[in-house]
Amino acid sequence: MDPRVERHAEIIVEHSTQVEEDDNVIVSAPPVAEDLVVAIAEKLGEKGANPTYSLRSSRASRAFMRASDPDSFTLPGHKLAEMEETDVVIIVRADENTNETGDVDPETRSAMTQAWRPVSVERMDKRWVATQYPAPGNAQDAEMSTAAYEEFLYDAVNKDWDAQRTFQEQMVEILDPADEVRIVSGDTTDIRMSVDGMVTANDYAELNLPGGEVYTAPVPDSVEGEVLFDKPLVAQGREIEDAWLKFEAGEVVEHAAEKNEDLLGAVLDTDEGARRLGELGIGMNRDIDRFTYNILFDEKMGDTIHLAIGQAIEHTVPDGQPFNESAMHMDMIVDMSEDSFIEVDGEVVQRDGTFRFEE
Structure with missing residues (x-):
């Protein structure tokens, strides 16, 4: 073999x-x-x-x-x-x-x-x-x-998952105590969310193999802004291209897509929680260096972030914090390699795909 x-x-x-x-x-x-x-x-x-x-x-x-x-x-x-x-x-x-x-x-x-x-x-x-x-x-x-x-x-x-865990822990130390995250990419994405009180997890191939992301849960009602997911996604065997979402008070109030907008709408209509975010993830597996139409890999790709509408991941939401429930959990990806930055509590922690601890 x-x-x-x-x-x-x-x-x-x-x-x-x-x-x-x-x-x-x-x-x-x-x-x-x-x-x-x-x-x-x-x-x-x-x-x-x-x-x-x-x-x-x-x-x-x-x-x-x-x-x-x-x-x-x-x-x-x-x-x-x-x-x-x-x-x-x-x-x-x-x-x-x-x-x-x-x-x-x-x-x-x-x-x-x-x-x-x-x-x-x-x-x-x-x-x-x-x-x-x-x-x-x-x-x-x-x-x-x-x-x-x-x-x-x-x-x-x-790969060496102990080494990957150590690399990613640097981002965990930044995000875990944070109050607010802002994500900007070009002139199509500018979105803010609170992560206050939520837990930041280090994915080094325990639940997903490959691993290679740091992720947490936004406070459901805190999300504001617009985001264009410039990487395609495959849902229910069909491709959605250029999905765009607008959030107000945590809820998707407008949506569009260049391809299969009806499918995006059906996903959002799954239940009430499907119109809110359950996850913010930051891709950090640099051995995933190309998009392959496979979310298991694509969401871990270096120089990307992903947001998931729907169900929050339980271990990222402590007791007493608001938990977004849904039968849906769908990850969508933004390329952060150019004209982009991640800001945590007002400080830029990644610009054009490079983390501040890599500079």
Whole structure:
């Protein structure tokens, strides 16, 4: 087996999820990622864990959603029961066709997300990680050969995560005690938000592999201004380009997009919390040096920030602080490499992609 795959599995089991003897583990993956599943299974066997394997099929998901009445979706109680009895969840992403569910009605997708929300909430209390296998569909989206995409992926994943944690901790020390953050990019983005009392987290590949971001939660009602997300995003199998949001008192009051504006509107209409921000993230993984239409990588890309509408990440919101709840969590990216800056409590901490601690 490719030693890069074996190393990937080792990081998943040893670092990201810290699997222990007798842990109940769900490994969820599509068939195209079988090599990584096999490598993970070997590591789980060495640990004495108790794994189950969950096959995911985007073709099957498409068929089910297109055949279903969205008003009929209910919580799958058997899936919730399984999640309640689980200690560790390993989610492997890999696509032969990243647009397989692109012709599913957005409202149907949102209804299913709402029905499954208790399962997602339960999973957040587990040790879990989401990662990527270099499948042909993902390479094609990135406009790379499969071999080149493999090299790109493993450079971003199989790295020294202790060193990455130390590098990112410098930004945590700036952001964690802060009151206000302002983000400016060209003449299209100028947005302010309070982060007072929120927790800043250092992502060094514990929940997402690759890791490589520092993130926190805005105070929901504090967000003011406009932001143009100049990197595309893929939602429900469809691409949204140049999404633009205007915030007043924390709520999206206007929105637009150059492509699939209807889909953006459907996402914002998921529930009340989908019109507010749940996350501010700063990309710091410099081995991710190109946009690949894969949010797991793109949100970590150096010289970017991302804002997520919808559900806040629980460990960034202490007890007593306002928590934004939603069935949605969608990350959107702004390129900060040119004519841009991040300001924390009135002081510029990054300009044109360079942090002050790098100067």
